[in-house]
Amino acid sequence: MADSVAAFTVGLISHNQGNSSAHVAEVDEGLQAFWSSFLLLHLGGPDTITAFSLEDSSLWPRHLLSFVFQVYTAIYVFLRIFPNNKSLVIPTILVFLAGVIKIAERTLALYLSSFPRIRESTLLDKEIRMAVDSQLLEELNVLGYEHGSFDEESAKLDESIVVKHAYSFFQIFRVFIVDLIFTKQQREMSRKYFAKVSAMDALRVISVELDFIYEKLHTKALTIRHKWSYIFRIITCTSIAVALGEFNRLKKYQLLELDVKITHILLFGGIILDGIALLMLVFSDWTVAGVKHNTTGFSKLDSFLNKLVSTTDYLRKPRYATWEVEPNTNVSYKVIDTPLIFRRWSESISACNLFSEALRKNPRKICKCNQFRGIVVFKNICSFPFQMVGKIISCVYEAVRMVDRFCGKRSMIANAQYVSKNPFINKLWIFLFNKVKEKSRNADIPETVSQIVKASGNVFLPARLLTSNLSEISEHINKANFHIHIIRAHIATEIWYNIEICIGRNDEREFSKILSDYMLYLLLNQPNVMSAVATVGIAQKKSADTLRELRHLIVSDETKDLERICKKLYNRVGPRAGAVLGGINHSESALGKGFDMALRMEDLGKMKWNFLSGQWFGMLQYAAVNIKGEAHVQVLSKGGELLAFVWLLMAHFGCFYKPEWGMYYEFWDEWGKLLD
Incomplete structure (x- = not known):
């Protein structure tokens, strides 16, 4: 955005140079210098910063050098022009001052948001080490969560309370951003809290918590919320307003009408943008959290602030819509449907499918919107x-x-070309929430937590499904074979989803399909995230080989009907078809192993979806807890991922284990002394 504004302004200057008459040349040069000062203002103006600062600690020094060079160039232009024409000196200096403040604020935000700086400040912050907000549990009891009996789909907490609680957890759990870990007291408090709340309230708390992390790392929140920043913001707004007044006082008969209009647009645009930024600051989650944490409610001012904050509860309250499952329109699911202006994340799950990629079309969405x-x-x-x-x-x-x-x-396949977006189904989150909650009941034993972190999906499978003929399927996952397991299970899931006739509602079937397409999307389209748990290069090669095999097998099918193709392929590799699929020994290819897995699940009947949903949840949680926090937070600027929600959910339930610290670390002060 800033680059576009800069290019647009430079283009206007060049256009003006070619069309100005000689008797107004000096005035036009002064106006061009006035316009050029807007380059600094717009380059530093947006409240977002690049995500590259998270992984490149040398970015902010380069940005600082660029800032110094731009300021030097602008000053040089001013000194060359204004000795001959002083009519626009004051407005230009005022706008230039605002631009310098904005871009300095941006450079400082890049420095504070770099990972080395965040890790250092986190290690040295004693408030993080000692923070245990037991008041959160007391508030839950007051709000009716004391007995733990509630509907998992209910959202009982007011939005301002959700923001307050999320901010408290953000202060504690930001240690996971830099791959640190919490203390014993913090872990226990978090486990008790999330064991009490409903699944949907837990989702709301985590979404706000991730939003705080996003704003800390991807916006200028660390700088614009400092007390000095408020002073500089007042100076910036005042400078632009005074510059507008001074420009209106000038005699503009020597200026082109188009130049005057452009200047007014730039000035009014700057004022409007600052006004919007001020409103966003006042009604942001940071302000709500500050009011809820720092006001006692006894004074008139506290009472007014609490009422002002509570007015946003109605606007931001959870909203849901009903979507029908295709093609079984008699089955529907409730999905999150927050208005776009209040949405903190994408509220969708990406889907990528090898069969759809082979057919060169987007994967079919699980649900369709039931709207007018x-x-x-x-x-x-x-x-x-x-x-x-x-x-x-x-x-x-x-x-x-x-x-x-x-x-x-x-x-x-460096990136899958055909990607769809599935809505975020409430019951899918409840399914994931209850799975993690169930496993966290045994999280008091370090060996159990270590097994949750390191083991594969077979940890989450019912014992009755671990039969002898499936023991090979539920093998241990590691970085060398994780991608093979995803591709194989993805093929088996897709085969059974298309060849089995579904009568009525089957949640585990739909969840298996959604998670299958999502995990393949992560493997192919989020290599930076998945590189910690999978060999991405080999995974891309295996996916390309599988895709080539699929296209070779379906090339003769003119209908491009996925159900018909899956039935045809399954019949060709059935018990009577032998071990060869299309001339390829399927025991040696990922595609063949996928079909083999599908064949082995035939004896399970309807329990196959219980098996597959457990497998996909196991792989999802394995990826979530073994990927570093740095990789999770880098994708927040792209709308957020379900994987990040599961990552924080596992952390809140205490399902984290580090060999050097165990389940938690109690002596951060000693660790800080060692660093010193």
């Missing part, structure tokens, strides 16, 4: 330009692949 037809048509009209752009990109992508194939290059 007019709303659906309006949404389709609005999304039409984006669909056209997607089609163009798809054509270019295919052209590149054809060129690579013609040149003899071996294709690899």
Whole structure:
């Protein structure tokens, strides 16, 4: 955005240079210098900062050098122009001052948000080590959670209370961002809290907690909320307002009408943006948390602030919509449907599918929105330009692949081309929440917690499913074979999802399908995240080989009907078809192993979905707890991932284990002394 504004302004300057008459040249040069001061203002203006500062500790010094160079260049231009024309000196200096403050604030935010700086400040912050807010448990009892009997889908906590509790946990759990761990007291308090709340209230707390982490790392929250920042913001707003007044006082008969309009747009735009930023600051979660934590409620001011904060509870209260499962429209699910302006994350789950990739079409969405037809048509009209752009990109992508194939290059899936978004189903979260909650009951034993962190999905399978013919399937997961397990289970899940006739509601079937497509999406489209638990390069090669085999097998099918294709392929590798699939020994390929897994599950009947849902949950939790916090928070700027929610959920239930510290670390003071 800043680069676009800068390029636009430079273009205006160049255009003006080519069209100005000689008798107004000096005035136009002064106006160009006035415009150039907006470059600093817009380069430092946005309240977001690049996510690269999280992984590149040298970014902020480079940004600092760039800032110094820009300021020096602007001053040099001013000194060359203003000795001849002083009419715009005061407005230009005022806007230049605002720009310097903005870009200095941005540079400081980049420095404070770098991981070395965050890790250092976290280690040395005694408040984090000692923070144990037992008041949260007392508030839960007051709000009716004392007996633990409630509907998991209920959202009993007011939004302001959710923000307050999330802020308390954020102060404690930000240690996980830099791969540290909590104390024993913090762990126990968190476990008791999440054992009491409903699944949906837990989701709300974690979503706000992740939003605090996002704003700390990806925005200028660390700088704009400092007391000095408020003073500088007042100076910035005042400077732009005074600059507008001074410009209006000038005699503008020597200026082109277009130049005057552009200048007014820039000035009014700067004021409007600052006003919006001020409103966002006042009604942000940080302000709500500050009011709830620091006001006693006894004074009139405290009472007023609490009422002001409570007015946002109605606007931000949880909202849900009912979506129908396709093609079984008699089955529906409740999904999160927060208005876009109040949404803290994408509230969706990405889906990638090898069969859909082979057919060159987006994976079918699990649910469809049950809305009025007019709303659906309006949404389709609005999304039409984006669909056209997607089609163009798809054509270019295919052209590149054809060129690579013609040149003899071996294709690899660096990013899946066909990706869909599934809505976030309430019952899916409740399923994950209850799974973690069940395992956390035995989390008092270090060996159990260590097993949860290191073991595969077989830890979460019912004992009756671990039969002899499935023992090979539920093998131990490690980085060397994690991607193979995902691809194999993905193929088996897709086969059974399409060949089995579903009558009525089967939650585990739908959850298995959603998690299957999501884990494959992470493997192919989020390599930076998955590199800690999978060998991404080999995974991409295996996926490319599997995709090539699938396309070879379905090339003769003209209908492109996925159900028909899956039934046809399954029948070809059935007990009567032998060990060869399309001329390929399926015992040696990921595709063949997937079909083999599907064949072995035939004896399970309806219990196969219990088995698969347990497998997918096991792989999801394995990835969540073994991926470093740094990788989790880097993707928050892209809308957030379900994986990050499971990561924090596991942490809140105490399902974390580090060999050097165990389940927790009690003596941070001694650790800090060692660092000193």
